[in-house]
Amino acid sequence: QVQLVESGGGLVQAGGSLRLSCAASGRAFSSYVMGWFRQAPGKEREFVGAISRNDGGTLYADSVKGRFTISRDNAKNTVYLQMNSLKPEDTAVYYCAASPVTFRLGARPSEYAYWGQGTQVTVSS
Numbered sequence: 001q002v003q004l005v006e007s008g009g010g011l012v013q014a015g016g017s018l019r020l021s022c023a024a025s026g027r028a029f030s031s032y033v034m035g036w037f038r039q040a041p042g043k044e045r046e047f048v049g050a051i052s053r054n055d056g057g058t059l060y061a062d063s064v065k066g067r068f069t070i071s072r073d074n075a076k077n078t079v080y081l082q083m084n085s086l087k088p089e090d091t092a093v094y095y096c097a098a099s100p101v102t103f104r105l106g107a108r109p110s111e112y113a114y115w116g117q118g119t120q121v122t123v124s125s
Contacts, residue, residue: 001026004114005022005023005116006020006119007023009120012121014125016086020121022080029077033050033098033101033104034072035047035051035106037095037096038093043092047061049068049081050099051070057105063089068081068083081094088124088125089123091123093118093120094119094120096115097112100113
């Protein structure tokens with residue numbers, strides 16, 4: 001198992017930046033594909049991006065491509081989400097998640113076995 005704790009959320013003006021962190025504890029962080037999802041009020045949980053275990057491969061939702069960057073530091077058991085050029089429509093609770101399905105970068109919540117508690121990101125216009 002792995003336990004995940006997100007941090008770094010907050011209130012930011014449109015056009016600003018935030019960096020979210022997700023600290024993992026438990027077994028073998030580097031053995032998991034890591035993903036970020038978000039959920040706005042009244043909407044379904046939405047894929048943001050994912051990063052492979054070791055080679056830095058990434059996958060992004062079209063809505064964030066070119067603005068958001070995922071990275072990980074396996075020595076620190078941490079995955080990051082750098083968010084630039086934020087828009088009001090990016091407002092949501094952001095979750096990190098760990099997937100044991102390692103042969104591809106999953107975009108569906110059902111592929112992820114472990115979830116953090118979420119951190120709120122609010123972008124004002």
